[in-house]
Amino acid sequence: MRKPITVLVSVDSNSVLLGARHFKNYLVDRLAYYNLTELVDVLETGSLGRYDRGVLFLVLPDNTLYGIKNTNDIDRFVEEQLLKGRPVKDLAVEEVKTPKSVEAKKVTEEERIVLKRAGKINPRNIEEYIALDGYQSLAKALKMRPEEIIAEIKESGLRGRGGAGFPTGLKWEFTMKVNAPEKFVICNADEGEPGTFKDRLIMEGDPHSVIEGMLIAGYAVGANKGYVYIRGEYYESVDNLRTAISQAYEYGLLGDNILGSGFSFDLTVRLGAGAYVCGEETALIESIEGKAGRPRLKPPYPPVKGLFQKPTVVNNVETFASVPAILLNGSNWFKSIGTPSSPGTKVFSLCGNLVRRGIVEAPMGTTVADLIYKYGGGIEGGKKLKMVQTGGAAGTFIKAEEISAPMDFDSFKTHGASLGSGVILAIDDSHCAVDVALNLMEFFAHESCGKCTPCREGTRLIVNMLKEFSKGRGSHEMLDNLYNVAYTMQNSAFCGLGQSVPVPLTSLLDRFRDEFEAHIDALECPSGVCKFEKKKKKTKR
């Protein structure tokens, strides 16, 4: 039985950095001191969404949210809120409401899909997941025929949340239709896109939703084995997911003859070891097979020939986590959220020079402006917004004037903003476009796997040229050359990583051309970031 009062402490990895574990222990000590242990439960939970106010405590049943920055705050919190029952006004945090979608007025904040339970349950306790409809969807699925499940997912219009936006139902159908004795399901949790931390928070806040989605996929396509491939650096995600998997085995939700249906499924975690390219699905497959993670030539695609040459479904964490709710509530419900071509919600990671950095789940089609000003609280330190990179490292940069762009899969075509993995990286006006380009391209040069020449050499050429610009040694010819290399890579690189390098680069060159030109013509960095070397006098050789 739960005690009359519950204090939920957000203990995701970002909060731990703000002292969450320490604060929780301190709180438990104080409760013992005041003999409140019988009255108040203290539970760990996933992210409550923001980090600018310290560690968040959610008090139930009052549903008040507190931002805790130090142990003095906890003393006041215990004395005022718990002992005297009075709210501590200056510690209270106003909650960010999930917006109502323009298209579907009936959508309310209770209809968070992927993060429905994150921040409300203890992610390390399967019973709390089950208590909030957990594994209901699996039970329903096991009574359906695989074709019916796939039809429902296709009808819902769910598209892959890893960045590419491929229709999930279609992917599953390809795999289902291949006749093979053995098939696999892989969850791509190798989240390495700079700025993205949504998958981490789903795995840390609600790991069972990922497992349930994978089980449903396995049943639908006829697979009996699955892998979750997680970044090696994501220690907490690995921990929570491993705990969740062993609990699911205990409850008979993994293993043989699940819920008496005759369907069996085994699931295990595989760790990455530090390679961005392993987020590419065929590179990821190579890595599970115990090789260097270099992408394979496509076709054949994984649904036909994937892991160990067997048909394999590879989906992102967020995609799998969306599946249970769709099956439980139906495709029409899902389609009532978001936009016609991009139904549902998206989990956005808000980062950069924002007042409130953190995570928010909002309907597809929410504008960049809303994400920045409504949820992100605007730009930090009274500075001005200069640019926003949307979609991740391989996403586009838009100017401050363009932030009315909606975030959905089609936005790139009409507004030039890419949805990608849902990153909103706000950059203020103290930063220089050349420096931003250089930082980003150094990332790609570092992460290129080296398999194909356009990417291996192209990223290096681009970095070298940008370095020249940042030292005041750029030229107009070099500017043209940047475009040339970019387009060559776009058209000839082997995999999606190399092909997408030009997207952020050319969007910066197009939109901030004047700044690049200032580095050449006026020999100055308008933002004062780049340190130009003084021209050396020519010496006789």
Add this chain to the structure above:
Amino acid sequence: MSFEEVKKTVTEIYERVKLESLEERDNLINILHAIQEHYGNYIPLEAAEVLKELTGKSLSEIYEVLTFYTMFSTRRRGKYIIRVCKSLPCHVTGGAAVIEALKNGLGIDYGQTTEDGLFTLEESSCLGLCGVSPVMLINDEAYGNLTPEKVFQIIEEIRERERSDVK
């Protein structure tokens, strides 16, 4: 450390990790993680020889994996591996100054280890902690909202702890 010792250790780890696998050939990277953890931050080259016998893979295949992934190292690294994020979200929130502070405070560049064998500095891509950037990871512990002052303080605390442990 003799070859026989490495062989015994690696074989034990191999047998243990193999129990977690779903397929015969899916566990090389997990095994390498476990070996590296055992030796503390690096994988001795002899381990590759042992794995060659155990897995039937060629030595070049195993070396390729060892060198491809940035988390693995065949060189001895410091007791504390500092992975500092260089990516754009950290960069625009003050990451460059933090990296400068690290290099100055430790007196080393990327890929180097301090003379006392305590710290190895490595550059890292996004660590998925952009909510509290700039960020670094020291072994498996993360530090966020970094400033140059905070960096100096963290390094000094670790040094202090090490000094008192020695005594």
